Amino acid sequence: MYPISPIFADYLKRHDKQYIVKAIIDGQEYTSANIVDFTIENILAAADEFEIGTAIPSKLTIKLRLPEAIRPNAQVKPFIALSLDGMSWLDAEYPWLDMNIPWVAGATEWLPLGEFYIDSREKVNEVWTYVCYDKLITADVAYISQLSYPTSQKAVFDEICTRLGFSYDSSVVINPSYQIQAGPAGYSCRQVLAYIAGANGASVYMGKDGVMRFKRFSAGAPPVFNLTAADYIRAKQVNPVKTFTRIEVMYNTEDQLTYEAGNGDENHTLYLENPFMTQAQVNDLLSRLNGLSYLPLTMDSRGFPHLDQGDVIGFEQHESRSWIETITSWEDTDIPWDGIQRYTSCILRQTLSFKGGLKHKIDAPSTSEQRSEFNLEGSLTQQVNRLNQNTVRYGKPYYGVTHSRTEGIVVEREDHLYKGVFNGEELSFYADGSRALWFDVPSRKFKFNGTLEAVDGIFSGNLQAAGGTFRGDLQAAGGTFKGTLRGVDGDFSGELRAARGTFAGNLSAAGGTFTGTLVGVDGTFSGTITAASIIGGTINGSTIIGSSIKTAASGRRIEIDSSGFRTYDSYGNNRIRINTGSDSGVSAISFFGSNGGFAGEINSYQSQNQLNIISDSLFIGSNNTSGPVNIQGYTTFNGYVEFRYGVSGLRLGIGDIQGLRDELENIRYILRNHTHTVNIGTHNHGNRDNQNWGGTFTTSTP
Template sequence: MYPISPLYADYLKRHEREFLIKAIINGEEYTNAEIVEFSIENSLTLSDGFEIGTAIPNKLIIKLRSKNEIPANARIVPYLAISTEGLTWDQAIYPWQDMQIPWTGGSTEWLPLGEFFVDSREKINDVWTYTCYDKLVFADVAYISQLSYPASQKAVWDEICNRLGFSYDSSVVINPSYQIQAGPAGYTCRQVLAYIAGANGASVFVGKDGVIRFKRFVANAPSVFEMTTADYIRVKQTNPIKSYSRIVVTYNTEDDLSFEAGSGDENHTLQFENPFMTQAMANNLLVALSGFSYLPLTMDARGFPHLDQGDIIGFAQNEGSSWLETVTSWQDTHIPWDGNVQYRSIILHQVLSFKGGLKLTIEAPSVSEQQSEFALEGSLSQQVNRLNQNAIRYGKPYYGVTHSRTEGIVVEREDHLFKGVFNGEELSFYANGDKALWFDIPSRKFIFAGDLEAVGGTFTGDLSAAGGTFTGTLVGVNGTFSGTIQGGSFIGGSIRIGSSFSVDSSGHMIAVGADFSGTISASVITGGQINGTNITGADILGSRIRTASSGDRIELDRDGFVFYDSNNARRVVLGTNPNAGISGHTYYNSSGQSQGLIYAISNELHVIGNNNLRLGANGGRIILQGLVEFTNSVVGLSVSQISGLQNQLDYLQSQINSLSQAYYNHTHSVTLPSHNHGRVENQNWGGTFTTSRP
């Protein structure tokens, strides 16, 4: 329900209300003087019952008395207000700070009724009738995704909305774990939006402000608007209360494959199509709809323009009777004192009409129990259904194959990487949207826009090429090669160029000499030694050079030298690491596990063992020149293993022992003269004294 002010809500309930209308059409304002009448149709279902996962455009039919014709796709926004000319101070029961009412009177705020675009028109006398739809009609275009799949449903939704310029509000809540496994080829953007909404228990519609919204269906949702018996003209219940306990969603209509959740008869089963659904999604949808029910009805009411499709409405119906007509016992009789019984239902379809006054028609249709259990088909329906099952239809993909009146047979991958078109005017293959191979009718030739690669083949005519790379076998009787020949071997007759170069019938190339100024490309170059005549040239470039195809060998590639043993295990690697700024060797054991490395950085050479590191000299010495720094303990090195160290330590110990003995046996004497510290009364004191040992 669109938010309105308390003043607007109060005036809507009054019987003496007077409506004001206007429309902004292509930037120009039209008022009551030009607008004859209009009707706005909002729907969440187009069938005879409840549906989920729909995206139905709102429809506007407006009649104008105007001399100027409105252009195609013109934007129309109708507005509705209520006159407040008769409002007096004693009627102003609204909070002062919340009201914006001019002193001279006027109207309530202008309520937008939606954003529409002209689709068709008709003129009778001087009145134009325009049929318009909201922006969802612009989503009826093929969806070609640029995403990488699998992709989340939220990412697909955002891609479509960004491409179409749609904005959406907080009601659009998409489960972040829901994914689409492959690019949805063959669907329109509106279909994809509807499928995503259905998987998340909702339907799509455009609000009165032109914003995309979700209507989510849940159990026990509160009413957003309450109607009294004075607010509607008549209401008719069309079926018993409808509820659902079982869901059947068809994800493959061709093979009639579906997921089921819950249990129940056909009358309580919700059936719909959605190729993006999974069993887990169907189970979650059943939980969301558990307890959801509505009262099927049709209602003719006074106009309430702020109501949206999907709104839950409550209404009162007088079902009072006299006590003489009551046949139930006192304790079992539940009749309100005023006789008005309260009901709730949902707006699945509504039509708001203005023709001087405002009228609202509300529908909540449902399929009856008999129609659910016994879906009778006539002979014509049976034939149509049989054709639908067996006939090939235009625009319908069959494992990537579609039939089109304009293109004929089209074969296309879901990610649009490949496409083939076959018809009477075109035989083409596309790669990433560009022609890769096609038959040129005027020249009667097949044309390749890319590279031609073959494992083998025989060309019986003339083969002319400006350039190319042949990685397979080229067999030819004759031909003229004006470009560059790159390949492995030639098999067939002989190829001779001048008098110094030829290829014999066994496929060997014989040349007295050759100068190669271009590029030589080959799968394998096999040879023993290169000796004798000097080989001169610029560079030999290649992705890999190796001394043998397998076993004990050395390989050279762009990362460095690699040494392999007879078991094809990598043992030594010599190379550089530009990112780390180092170069060196890495050593591996027979199992291919790194045992250590030697590498250089800007100012140091590092020798590192991943497990143990042994430095040894058989019959010689290990000489360490320069300062040696140990950052951890040294294990296994004794004093006797260091030449001369024991003698030096023994000499130092004897010196320490001598010093200790002399120290502990030392005494000396001190002689002090007699003195009385300058006081005659003191006794003279002095003599010779000997110290004790330490």
């Protein structure tokens, strides 16, 4: 039950009360001028029976008179208050400290009725009808856990709330010793929240303030709100009082495996489905619920918007009768002297409807007591039950294995990291959503999208591969390699042997990398030879011809090819380049910065017969400050020259330069301190009433 002020509670009981409503939609407030009506449905038990371990979103249907539609998934927060326009000081019989009456608006505090989000809409004439649900609807997504199992139910609950942005209050109490042994694959976040709540004797719902809460039940719980006969219009008992003394929890729906606790027949048994519960948890649940009773009923009340689903309520009912109508024995007759019988029930479903006034419907359903103690099954029923127990179902996971009409047999890990698919047209293994190993039916070949690693292997035919990694020895009577033969991390770490450690025939390969010893009587290599070192041998030949020579495949390296010579840093940026534009054109050494930008070059043109050093900024210096930098020959400076630390050897001496500087400073001083006078004469601007103005004035310095 949501807390309300004493004056709000008092005015709810009055027959002359007047409701005021508003709604904040997407941050904008709408009043009764826009609100035609609304209905809020709160459900704690979806079936026609008392339930534990549910998480059912509340539903709001609101009609608004608006010129334009509201954006999809906008937040809708309805509020209700009671008008105090007719209240006088004589009516204010409330403790001063408990009062919270605003000086303006003439109403009680605004009671929130929940936080909802627009799901669908419809316009009829000029009225928009919006169907909205609370935040629990956003939990209908697959739960993929990042936790390590086994782990506590509290850790799983918090992971889901953090991921969905849910907050919860102190009513959410989860036993710290309760654990989940394996990742709950195949369940939605809302299912997992409900199962955890059920294991702890509660159900999940979103409060009127948008905060998640647990509704926990226990035997003998007192009512949180009592209704008199004047507070409701009709109260109808639909079944006898329901009492639970036994609990049966099905933890495996496929094999119909259950845990049981307590004693009682079917009418006194609470049936649950929860794959996370253990026998010990079922025993704990029975200790809290053993003897739980409620009266199944349906009630139309005058409207109490502060009540929550799951609240235990009490109500009175006139049941007086005459002595002649009493047929029970004296010791079994319990008739109150005032003729008013008092009952206790709980709100399993409630509907609040506003249309000028507030209508409140309360339901606490239950199934009828079993009429027969014998459970007779016909031949058809027996066959259906046998099929349910023995038939493998499509889309149902069996320890990670599912059957599908589109994929056949699928074996998948719960976090979807890898899976295998087996059917008449596909035999594949997937990693991170991509095929890693599969059998290509048209080519009759197995294909790998990764690295093939083996400690040992013997191949009697031809080994052909675009690439491969071998940690042991590769032994073969013969072979042709069209790709690159690699050892550990791109190198061959052992010996390549044909027969007994010596390759007596021809080794032909498109490419190969060897870090060990290659021994052979003869060999022809049409690809690339890569080696860490050449020891005790000589490569004979006058010319090595190739399209490219690289010191490394990437990163910091030097490359030589037909275009020239280039150096690269560890980020792959070309820093130095030696190339020629043409046989008779410009040849240059170009330099580039760490960001790849052009820094300068040294070039020469055959027509100029000179060497050029070009850059946006050029520095020529010596690492030794006492060492000279010599420029010999006739030198021309085609630009401004600045000497910062003195100069010698010029025809104009230093003294002459200093004297020139002093003279320039003197001229600069005179110009800065120059003043002179100006005479503008006397005048009155053509008005004889003005005083004569003018004379001689001295100017300011520049």
